Structure formats: structure tokens, C-alpha cells
Amino acid sequence: MDRRLILTPLISLGVLSLVPPLLGFNNYYLLLASLILLYTTMVSAWNIIGGFAGQVDLAAGAYHGIGIFVTGLLFIFYRVTPLIGIFLGGLVAALLAVAIGYPTFRFGLREVWYALSSLALVVILYKLFLVWESVGGTIERYLPKVGFSWFYLMFPGNYLYYYLMSALLLVATIVVNIRIRYSKLGYYLLAIRENEEAAEMLGIDVRRYKLYALMIYSFIVGLTGGIFVLMLGYVHPVLFDSWISIQTAILGIVGGLGSIAGGPIIAVILLAIAEYLRVRFGGYIPGLHQILFAIILMLIVLFKPGGIGEWLDSLWHRITARRGMEVA
Amino acid sequence: MLSPTLLLQNLIFGVLLGSIYALAAIGLSLIFGVVNLTNFAHGDFIMLAMYISYFLGVSLKLDPILTPIIGFPVFFLLGIAVYLAIFHKIIRAPPLSQIAVTVGLLVLLRNFALAVWHAEPKSIPRTLLGYSYRLGSILIPADRLTGMLISIATFLILHLFLTKTKTGIAMRALADNLDSAALMGVNVRNLNMLTCALGIGIVALAGGILLTFQPVNPMTGLIYGLLTWSIVAMAGLGGVSGILLSGIIFGLADAFTAAFWDPRAREITIYILFILLLWFRPKGLFGRR
Amino acid sequence: MPKPILEVRGVTKRFGGLTALNRVSFNVEEGAIIGIIGPNGAGKTTLFNVITGFLKPEEGKVIYDGHTVTGLPPHRIARMGVARTFQIVKPFPELTVEEAVRVGAYLKAEDEGEVNNIVDDVLEFVGIEHLRDRYGKELNLIQLKLTEIARALATRPRLLLVDEAVAGLTPGEIDNIIEMVHRINRERNITVCLIEHIMRFIMRVSERIIVLHHGEKIFEGKPEEAYEDEAVIKAYLGERRI
Known part of the structure; x- marks a missing residue:
């Protein structure tokens, strides 16, 4: 168990650090790679609420957007450094999630209604910021031009830094996944996913633990928004994007519910293919990558509900188990 | 600003709009209730219906209000096709699988529309119903009035179908989860298929009416999807009349938000109402149990 | 006399027009094995659901270890040792x-x-x-x-409620469960409350049984006495012969 906590971040950081040289430190590719890592981070975070706790959450686009707006607006209006802004973005996202999650779980909303209300949250925030002219409105609000600055985390024309930030956040999220999975919290969430009544009878405060999962997930997704806005350079209500929600859930399900490795691996692969499709065919069929995601999702759910994580996990289990024995 | 005329005007707008929204939602309610299937793509069928009306309107110079004459049979068959290809595989599946598969369908429909008709909103060049009746200073748009009449007629026919015919009674028995005599000798599979065909078919009526006064773009599906689910949530197990009433309540919320706040804020009111409803009245307002 | 670990006092639970439990009262002494039997629909599982907090009774209360637990959520009751x-x-x-x-x-x-x-x-x-x-x-x-x-x-736990443990099992498996219930009770000092449909099984494990019928307690006492009780024979044993 402790092995995994050291090995996994080391291996994944090692692999991720090979990417920039392989891309020839090309700025455009690094931008794409950073975006892929941020989306992958969301998938890994989603695993906590969707995979472990079994709640089909479709609010990623909302929490991501909150991260974007909190980090962006604090920077634009008050010159608050994103070093703090990103963190606050995550915090506000988590607070919002709890404010909505508390009654949602209190009143026992499950499955379809939870999914629908979380998806509605994305549209509500989009429209709210559209109407709320003093912070949102229809025009882009650009981040101040401060030049190269560590303090403001601004690195104009050099996406390597953002790539590294995204990579660190992803690895941290995976570590959080591992920590949760093999702890009381993880077992409690899995029990809730498997059978809520049985979980209650084993002394689990189902609502409270669902809320914990929701908080951790929304906090991390909020952080991704903070890094995202630094790369993008502006805020706009359209960034409350329902596709982010759908994409995250699709990749989480295809990766395998509760699988720590499955989601991130499938996400990196499919998002890379998606970027290729977007660049290559985007002119003729703008949504080709979305079509691909949808078809893969439907095939996986209909024919291999465990997702690819199922055999990935058993493979990983076998490897680590053998290693563990050698050490012992 | 807040004159009685304006209030009355928007009351009328809301009722007109709401009865059309109800028509858009009744198919979802049937499929959710009878087939026990969670369809996240319902709004995208509405979007598709609006595009089909647009297509027929442009290519055949057909008035959008008349397009359901072609649209209904096409969507009826589409319902059967979707049932056979997708829905019947997930009827017994857990909610997560149903949500996932129909979200996949939503993405497919949305991108199909995007590829064929592109992202810019489309609206019909003109409808014969582009005029309004005047009652003093109150305007009653002919397109929406016609829409309401079609909607009410549809609800009446549906009500008669569900209460007087053997098939309709069997459908209701299935919706109530009763192993009652009404289901004796009934082929449940065919009943499910018929419900899907009918549920998707009626969407074509709503799509044609909606296009007479609202443009369509590929993202319209999400908006109508959440709206129709809101109506179903409010109606609970209240049957067809519950859907009609819920539709009107949401229509009023829509009209009043647009008039007194901001037209762009309509979804804010509607979805917040939806979420509050789920919290405080999870069984709906018009549930029988 | 040992103090009761569980007291059920005048519990009434209704579902719409149907009264699933009608003023049911009984005590369970610490360390006992007690059986609750009754024909299908007698309200046995409803009783467990009320005790464990999944259902809230319209009337009456449940006292566990001296504390009123009616209205508490199941996880709190579980934490207390049920x-x-x-x-x-x-x-x-x-x-x-x-x-x-x-x-x-x-x-x-x-x-x-x-x-x-x-x-x-x-x-x-x-x-x-x-x-x-x-x-x-x-x-x-x-x-x-x-x-x-x-x-x-x-x-x-200090109190274990077992809901129809042997339904669908073979005679050998039933013996296994009976032995285990005894061991749970003796070796772990856990009070056990069993719901059973099958009289023969309950006879072999509990020293005291409660018979429910249409939501009412119609008998409480030794299992062998139940066979001679007229109400029980009429309600429960009579039905079983069919």
C-alpha cells in the first residue's frame, strides 16, 4: 500500500516528464498536452464521486467554470496572485458543491435526479454569469498583461510551466485517489456505491461521506479551472461548458468506475486522439471527437460495463502483489 | 412597469408556452413511466424535430406548423428504430448504464445536427401564423395559440387512448408497476416499443410548433432536455393532466422571467425551480401516491 | 433478572391505510436469543426496520440500552451497537x-x-x-x-438482528447457521434477535419467541407453549399446514 503511494507518483511523473522533450518543447503541442492533463485530472477527481461513491455527477463544467472565474476575476479586479486565486477557486467550488450537495443528499436524491440537477447547475451558472454583467456579460474579460512573472504565474509564450503545473496536479490527484481508496473513507464510499442501506447499517453516515467525496472532487476540479484560465488568458460565461461535464463522466465510466489507473490512462489516450481529430477533421466535422467518445461510451457500457480499468486493475494487482511478496 | 396589462399579457404568454412545453414533455413522461427508461437524450430528439421541420420548411416550402404531418410518422418510426437498436438493451440495466448510454445518444444527436446544420441558430423564414390577435391591448400570437390547441387536442386523444383502449390501459398498468389483469396476455416488449414510438413521435408535433416562434441550434437539445425533465419531475405520477399543469407552471416561470428579469435568465428560474422541487417535493406536485 | 437491552414499547407503523405494526411491545434481555415468527406479511421485517431506524413509527418508541432511539438514523443506531x-x-x-x-x-x-x-x-x-x-x-x-x-x-455489536437467515438454504446449511447463532451468543456475548418463518428452526435456537400476526403480538413465551396456544395455532400453524 505504501509502496503504491511512492511508486505511482514516481512512475507517472517520470513518464509525464518525458513528454515535453518528445514534443520538441513545441509551445502549441505543450498547450494541447497541458489541456489534456487538466481534463485528465478532472476524470481522476471524478472517480472519487462517480467511481468510488457511485454518484453520476455532471457538474464538472460548473466547478471548472467557478475555478476559472474566481481565479480570473480576483486577478483582473484585485490583482490577487493566482497562487492564491487558484486555491480560492477550488475552495469556492467546494463550498458551492456542499451548499448544493447538502440538501441534495439530505433529501435522498439519487441516480437520474442527481445527474440531472448537477447538469442543470452548469447551465444555471452559465446563464447567471451571462446576465450578471458586472462580473460576466457577453464580452471576454482579459487577464492583466504583467509579462513573465512567477508571482502571477504568468509565462507568456511558454507553456512548459503550465504543463508542469498540470502534471503535478494530475499526479497529486492520483495520489489522493490512492490515499482514499485504501482508507476508511474509500471503503465507506465503495460500500455506499454498492448498497446504501447496507452501508447505513454498518454505521456509515451515508450523506456525510457522499459530501466528503463531493467536496474533494469539486475542489480539485475548481483547481483545474484556475490553471486553465492562466493558459486561456480571459474569462467568459461560455466556459461554463456542459461538454466538460459530459466528457469527464464519459471518460470516467469508460475508464472503469473506481479504477484509479483506468480513468487517467483512457483519458490521456482518448483526449490525444480527440485533439488529433479536431485538428485534422475539425473543419468538416467539428464534433468528430465527441462522436467518437459517445460511441466508445455506448459500446463499453453495453458490452463491457467494468470499463478498461477492470483488467488494468487486475494486472496492476498481480504486479504489485508479486513485488510485495518479494520484499516480504 | 408592473401594469395589470403586462401581467395579464405574460400570464397568457406563459399558459400558451407552457402547454407547448407540456407537449414536448409528454413523450419523455410516457417513456420514463411506462418503459421505465431514463432518457437523457429526449431534448435532443426535440432539437432534431425542430431541424426536421426546418428542413421540410426550406426544401418543401412547408409551413412549420404543418411539418408534423410528415414529421410524426418519421419520428414514430425513429422511436421504433431507437427502441430496437438501443433502448431495449438497457431497459433492465441499472440507472447508471441508462444514463450513460442515453448521454452517448445525446452527444451523437447533437453532433449530427452540428455536422449537418452547423452551429448558427436556424429559424423558419416565415409561417402563415406570424400574426397576432388583439384583445384590447393584449396580444395573442397565432402560432402559439395554434400550438396550444394542437397540444390540448393531443392530450385529449392521449387521455382517451390511455383510459379507453385495451393497449392504453395496459400501458398505464405497466406504468403503475402492477402485475394486474390488464397485463394478462399482453406482449410487454411490443408495448414498450409502441410507447417509445409514440413518445418520440409526439416530439415531432412539439418540434414543429416550437420552430414557429423559436430558433434552433445544436445546443437547444440540452435546454429542452432539462426543461422536459423538470416538467416530468413536477408532474410526478400525475399522468397526462399532471404533465399539462406542470408544463404550464414552467411556461409561466419562463414568460415572467423573460418579461421582468432578462430573457436570457429563463433557464435560471426554470432549473432552480427544478432543483428546489427535487429537494422539497421529490414525488412531484401531482403525484397520486 | 437481567436488564433488557432492547425495549419495544407500543410501536405502531402504518403504510397508507394498512397497519403493518399495531402497538407492539416486548423486551429483549441482554444475552438472550429471541425469535420473532409469524406468517408472511405479519410485520416482522417492518419491526426490524423500525428498530434499526429505517422506518419511523407513528406511535410508540424503541429503547436500546436505556436510550430512546426512535427517530435516529440507522448509522447512529449501528454505532450504538446494533x-x-x-x-x-x-x-x-x-x-x-x-x-x-x-x-x-x-x-x-x-x-x-x-x-x-x-x-x-x-x-x-x-x-x-x-x-x-x-x-x-x-x-x-x-x-x-x-x-x-x-x-x-x-x-x-451488542445486539444482532438476523432477518430470515435460513430461507432458501439446505438442511446442512441451516445446521451450520444454528450452530453459529449459538456461538455468536455464547462466545461473543451478543444478544440475538431472529426473524424466522420456519417454526422448527426457531425451536432449536431461541428460548423465547414472539409471534406476530397482522402486525399484532399474539403470543410471547416458550416455543413449545406456542404449539398449544390457540391464537397461534389459528393464525400461524393453521396456515402452515396448507
């Missing part, structure tokens, strides 16, 4: 047997080491050590029932 199994098993299909038992063990354990000890101990006690790494979805009925008992025992 565990139960379900009539229709509620397994964790995607968790291994060990993981399922772990979930229970976390309730009272202070640290991971203690969790591991509880898991090992309970798996051995229930005799399902060999199933440790099997997933819930791979188990047959008796294995699922044993896992559910193990899961419940891992919460270190």
Missing part, C-alpha cells in the same frame, strides 16, 4: 469478502492494525477465510449470508 442482516441479502458485488468485512470493522476500530485484526478474527469465526479474496458477485446464497453476518459482526 447490527443486522437483511431478509433479501444486500451484498457488495464489486467488493471482495475481505473488503466487505473491512467496511464493518472500521466502525469501532481505532487504527488500520485493529481493522486487520477484526477482519481476520471475524472471517475465521464465521468460517469464510477461504473466500477472503472472492468478489460479492461470485458468491452463492449461503456464502452471501455468511458474509453479511461477518460484516455485521465486524461492527462489534
Whole structure:
């Protein structure tokens, strides 16, 4: 168990650090790679609420957007450094999630209604910021031009830094996944996913633990928004994007519910293919990558509900188990 | 600003709009209730219906209000096709699988529309119903009035179908989860298929009416999807009349938000109402149990 | 006379027009094994659901260990030391047997080491050590029932409610369960409350039984006396002969 906590971040950081040289430190590719890592981070975070706790959450686009707006607006209006802004973005996202999650779980909303209300949250925030002219409105609000600055985390024309930030956040999220999975919290969430009544009878405060999962997930997704806005350079209500929600859930399900490795691996692969499709065919069929995601999702759910994580996990289990024995 | 005329005007707008929204939602309610299937793509069928009306309107110079004459049979068959290809595989599946598969369908429909008709909103060049009746200073748009009449007629026919015919009674028995005599000798599979065909078919009526006064773009599906689910949530197990009433309540919320706040804020009111409803009245307002 | 660990006082539970429990009262002494029997629809499972907090009674109250627990959520009642199994098993299909038992063990354990000890101990006690790494979805009925008992025992309860443990089991498996109920009671000092449909089974495990019929308690006493009780014969035994 402790092995995994050291090995996994080391291996994944090692692999991720090979990417920039392989891309020839090309700025455009690094931008794409950073975006892929941020989306992958969301998938890994989603695993906590969707995979472990079994709640089909479709609010990623909302929490991501909150991260974007909190980090962006604090920077634009008050010159608050994103070093703090990103963190606050995550915090506000988590607070919002709890404010909505508390009654949602209190009143026992499950499955379809939870999914629908979380998806509605994305549209509500989009429209709210559209109407709320003093912070949102229809025009882009650009981040101040401060030049190269560590303090403001601004690195104009050099996406390597953002790539590294995204990579660190992803690895941290995976570590959080591992920590949760093999702890009381993880077992409690899995029990809730498997059978809520049985979980209650084993002394689990189902609502409270669902809320914990929701908080951790929304906090991390909020952080991704903070890094995202630094790369993008502006805020706009359209960034409350329902596709982010759908994409995250699709990749989480295809990766395998509760699988720590499955989601991130499938996400990196499919998002890379998606970027290729977007660049290559985007002119003729703008949504080709979305079509691909949808078809893969439907095939996986209909024919291999465990997702690819199922055999990935058993493979990983076998490897680590053998290693563990050698050490012992 | 807040004159009685304006209030009355928007009351009328809301009722007109709401009865059309109800028509858009009744198919979802049937499929959710009878087939026990969670369809996240319902709004995208509405979007598709609006595009089909647009297509027929442009290519055949057909008035959008008349397009359901072609649209209904096409969507009826589409319902059967979707049932056979997708829905019947997930009827017994857990909610997560149903949500996932129909979200996949939503993405497919949305991108199909995007590829064929592109992202810019489309609206019909003109409808014969582009005029309004005047009652003093109150305007009653002919397109929406016609829409309401079609909607009410549809609800009446549906009500008669569900209460007087053997098939309709069997459908209701299935919706109530009763192993009652009404289901004796009934082929449940065919009943499910018929419900899907009918549920998707009626969407074509709503799509044609909606296009007479609202443009369509590929993202319209999400908006109508959440709206129709809101109506179903409010109606609970209240049957067809519950859907009609819920539709009107949401229509009023829509009209009043647009008039007194901001037209762009309509979804804010509607979805917040939806979420509050789920919290405080999870069984709906018009549930029988 | 030992003090009661569970007191049910005048509990009434209605579902719409149907009265599932009608002013049911009884005590369970600490250390006892008590059986609750009655024909289908008598309100047995409803009674368990009221005791464990899944249902709120319209009238009456449930007192556990001197504290009124009516209205508390199930997880609070579980924390106080009440565990139960379900009539229709509620397994964790995607968790291994060990993981399922772990979930229970976390309730009272202070640290991971203690969790591991509880898991090992309970798996051995229930005799399902060999199933440790099997997933819930791979188990047959008796294995699922044993896992559910193990899961419940891992919460270190003082009172265990067992809802129809032997339905659908073979005679040999039933013997196994009977022996285990006795061991749970004697070796672990756990008070056991059993719901059963089958009279013969209850005769072999409990010294005292309660008979429910149409939501009312019609008998309380020794099992062999139940056979001579007119109301019981009419309501329950009569039906069983059919």
C-alpha cells in the first residue's frame, strides 16, 4: 500500500516528464498536452464521486467554470496572485458543491435526479454569469498583461510551466485517489456505491461521506479551472461548458468506475486522439471527437460495463502483489 | 412597469408556452413511466424535430406548423428504430448504464445536427401564423395559440387512448408497476416499443410548433432536455393532466422571467425551480401516491 | 433478572391505510436469543426496520440500552451497537469478502492494525477465510449470508438482528447457521434477535419467541407453549399446514 503511494507518483511523473522533450518543447503541442492533463485530472477527481461513491455527477463544467472565474476575476479586479486565486477557486467550488450537495443528499436524491440537477447547475451558472454583467456579460474579460512573472504565474509564450503545473496536479490527484481508496473513507464510499442501506447499517453516515467525496472532487476540479484560465488568458460565461461535464463522466465510466489507473490512462489516450481529430477533421466535422467518445461510451457500457480499468486493475494487482511478496 | 396589462399579457404568454412545453414533455413522461427508461437524450430528439421541420420548411416550402404531418410518422418510426437498436438493451440495466448510454445518444444527436446544420441558430423564414390577435391591448400570437390547441387536442386523444383502449390501459398498468389483469396476455416488449414510438413521435408535433416562434441550434437539445425533465419531475405520477399543469407552471416561470428579469435568465428560474422541487417535493406536485 | 437491552414499547407503523405494526411491545434481555415468527406479511421485517431506524413509527418508541432511539438514523443506531442482516441479502458485488468485512470493522476500530485484526478474527469465526479474496458477485446464497453476518459482526455489536437467515438454504446449511447463532451468543456475548418463518428452526435456537400476526403480538413465551396456544395455532400453524 505504501509502496503504491511512492511508486505511482514516481512512475507517472517520470513518464509525464518525458513528454515535453518528445514534443520538441513545441509551445502549441505543450498547450494541447497541458489541456489534456487538466481534463485528465478532472476524470481522476471524478472517480472519487462517480467511481468510488457511485454518484453520476455532471457538474464538472460548473466547478471548472467557478475555478476559472474566481481565479480570473480576483486577478483582473484585485490583482490577487493566482497562487492564491487558484486555491480560492477550488475552495469556492467546494463550498458551492456542499451548499448544493447538502440538501441534495439530505433529501435522498439519487441516480437520474442527481445527474440531472448537477447538469442543470452548469447551465444555471452559465446563464447567471451571462446576465450578471458586472462580473460576466457577453464580452471576454482579459487577464492583466504583467509579462513573465512567477508571482502571477504568468509565462507568456511558454507553456512548459503550465504543463508542469498540470502534471503535478494530475499526479497529486492520483495520489489522493490512492490515499482514499485504501482508507476508511474509500471503503465507506465503495460500500455506499454498492448498497446504501447496507452501508447505513454498518454505521456509515451515508450523506456525510457522499459530501466528503463531493467536496474533494469539486475542489480539485475548481483547481483545474484556475490553471486553465492562466493558459486561456480571459474569462467568459461560455466556459461554463456542459461538454466538460459530459466528457469527464464519459471518460470516467469508460475508464472503469473506481479504477484509479483506468480513468487517467483512457483519458490521456482518448483526449490525444480527440485533439488529433479536431485538428485534422475539425473543419468538416467539428464534433468528430465527441462522436467518437459517445460511441466508445455506448459500446463499453453495453458490452463491457467494468470499463478498461477492470483488467488494468487486475494486472496492476498481480504486479504489485508479486513485488510485495518479494520484499516480504 | 408592473401594469395589470403586462401581467395579464405574460400570464397568457406563459399558459400558451407552457402547454407547448407540456407537449414536448409528454413523450419523455410516457417513456420514463411506462418503459421505465431514463432518457437523457429526449431534448435532443426535440432539437432534431425542430431541424426536421426546418428542413421540410426550406426544401418543401412547408409551413412549420404543418411539418408534423410528415414529421410524426418519421419520428414514430425513429422511436421504433431507437427502441430496437438501443433502448431495449438497457431497459433492465441499472440507472447508471441508462444514463450513460442515453448521454452517448445525446452527444451523437447533437453532433449530427452540428455536422449537418452547423452551429448558427436556424429559424423558419416565415409561417402563415406570424400574426397576432388583439384583445384590447393584449396580444395573442397565432402560432402559439395554434400550438396550444394542437397540444390540448393531443392530450385529449392521449387521455382517451390511455383510459379507453385495451393497449392504453395496459400501458398505464405497466406504468403503475402492477402485475394486474390488464397485463394478462399482453406482449410487454411490443408495448414498450409502441410507447417509445409514440413518445418520440409526439416530439415531432412539439418540434414543429416550437420552430414557429423559436430558433434552433445544436445546443437547444440540452435546454429542452432539462426543461422536459423538470416538467416530468413536477408532474410526478400525475399522468397526462399532471404533465399539462406542470408544463404550464414552467411556461409561466419562463414568460415572467423573460418579461421582468432578462430573457436570457429563463433557464435560471426554470432549473432552480427544478432543483428546489427535487429537494422539497421529490414525488412531484401531482403525484397520486 | 437481567436488564433488557432492547425495549419495544407500543410501536405502531402504518403504510397508507394498512397497519403493518399495531402497538407492539416486548423486551429483549441482554444475552438472550429471541425469535420473532409469524406468517408472511405479519410485520416482522417492518419491526426490524423500525428498530434499526429505517422506518419511523407513528406511535410508540424503541429503547436500546436505556436510550430512546426512535427517530435516529440507522448509522447512529449501528454505532450504538446494533447490527443486522437483511431478509433479501444486500451484498457488495464489486467488493471482495475481505473488503466487505473491512467496511464493518472500521466502525469501532481505532487504527488500520485493529481493522486487520477484526477482519481476520471475524472471517475465521464465521468460517469464510477461504473466500477472503472472492468478489460479492461470485458468491452463492449461503456464502452471501455468511458474509453479511461477518460484516455485521465486524461492527462489534451488542445486539444482532438476523432477518430470515435460513430461507432458501439446505438442511446442512441451516445446521451450520444454528450452530453459529449459538456461538455468536455464547462466545461473543451478543444478544440475538431472529426473524424466522420456519417454526422448527426457531425451536432449536431461541428460548423465547414472539409471534406476530397482522402486525399484532399474539403470543410471547416458550416455543413449545406456542404449539398449544390457540391464537397461534389459528393464525400461524393453521396456515402452515396448507
